[in-house]
Amino acid sequence: MSIDLERLRAETPGVVSRVHLNNAGAGLMPLPVLQVMTDYLRREAEIGGYEAAAEAAPRLDGVYDSVAGLIGAARDEIALTENATVAWQMAFYALPLRAGDRILTARAEYAANYVAFLQVAKRTGAVIEIIPDDANGVLDAEALERMLDERVRLIAITWVPTNGGLVNPAADVGRIARAHGIPYLLDACQAVGQMPVDVAALGCDMLSATGRKFLRGPRGTGFLYVRRELLGKLEPPMIDHFGAPWVAPDRYQLRPDARRFETWENNYAARLGLGVAVDYAQAIGIEPIAARCRTLAGLLRTGLGQIPDVTVHDLGPHPAAIVTFSVPGFGADAVKTHLAGAGINVSTSDPASTLLDAKRRALPSIVRASPHYYNTEDEIDRLTTAVRKLRDRQ
Known part of the structure; x- marks a missing residue:
């Protein structure tokens, strides 16, 4: 079963004005x-x-x-x-x-x-x-x-x-x-x-x-x-x-x-x-949803990994569609604000939300981007481009 992306986006009003990559926080409701x-x-x-x-x-x-x-x-x-x-x-x-x-x-x-x-x-x-x-x-x-x-x-x-x-x-x-x-x-x-x-x-x-x-x-x-x-x-x-x-x-x-x-x-x-x-x-089908989520998250990790000094913090050999990263010289909130200015919704994950793991890995507050099946490859590129521009300010 394939995903009819055009129809699904037409049934998602929020994609008109924002790139919503905060589905781990709250997904955009369909019509x-x-x-x-x-x-x-x-x-x-x-x-x-x-x-x-x-x-x-x-x-x-x-x-x-x-x-x-x-x-x-x-x-x-x-x-x-x-x-x-x-x-x-x-x-x-x-x-x-x-x-x-x-x-x-x-x-x-x-x-x-x-x-x-x-x-x-x-x-x-x-x-x-x-x-x-x-x-x-x-x-x-x-x-x-x-x-x-x-x-x-x-x-x-x-x-x-x-x-x-x-x-x-x-x-x-x-x-x-x-x-x-x-x-x-x-x-x-x-x-x-x-x-x-x-x-x-x-x-x-x-x-x-x-x-x-x-x-x-x-x-x-x-x-x-x-x-x-x-x-x-x-x-x-x-x-x-x-x-x-x-x-x-x-x-x-x-x-x-x-x-x-x-x-x-x-x-x-x-x-x-x-x-x-x-x-x-x-x-839609949970299996097609899962496959597309993995694909988009993989593209995002690859794109972020190609930006000098940006660190992707995800663990495990088969990660889910939650991508966490940090940009040197910029706190997580500053990155989130920068992305919001570019029309991109992300969230942050504070160490207190998973305190034992954060302490063991010495994690700061990190940026969390979570694509879903209705997101596009172009939207993934928009996020990585915005992060690259921020990184280039230094």
Whole structure:
């Protein structure tokens, strides 16, 4: 299946005025996503919020099927949340950790996850241990297996970290975790939408993701997958009467599905947008999306690598579509400002977002460019040309 770039760009209003290379931050929403959300909000204004939700109930319910189909799950294993962090937190804080329990994680773990590890370690006496990397800077699955004992109660890693193109071996980790009966929580925030995701192949028990990045959905959306066999063993850290109906004066009853991790009130327009974004990606084809993302990111790394003294910081033999770099003599914010002046959107990655990895590699704040399938080769050239011009100022 080939990508109809002309049509996809015609359905992406943002490409008219900007070169958007910040898809790891928030992808540009396509017109169908924008349309379903604005239509729904207009309907809320016309007939009322509750009434609009009732009218759209079949479409809202279908979002579970869309998300489940995207990642190879069953609909009862999906909870919809307001962001990926909430999804991840709901899973993590539901785990009954105690003093001496070991949490194994990756060196490039995301800050939001790691501070939660620290909080639970402080509260319970659980301990956090870092899985070593191999010579390429990728999580070493063999080293992970050697770390296992009866005190390991959780393996939790980020598949594609926020600070570069590193792709950790999520499926190898899943194979090891499943063989030893250890719960496995996978942060797939930067993976979903730019590469195939199959929870059965990954072997994860829990997976969290967002709608706003490579899925090109709206901000304020995310989802959680919990494997059915584990679901019944987890009680959410917080509940309301949607996830846990009040069935008697002295008793509540948790829902049997993953929606026990949800609350009653939510942003219905955003949920519809998420569903359309998932369907949009599926219609294009995740494999063609992944191939084009790899191609564009490879072109960008090659172009930046040809500029004297510019350093590309990505790790691993098969990096994803997140390209991080630095320009000598210019801080990351200065580079970002320069590129914005040329009509190019990028982001920066601060050391605090992946503190252990940043300290080990002595990384400063770095520039992060993240192309997606709707970007063009010319846009990649525009970024490298703008960086070259900046470098030539010295």
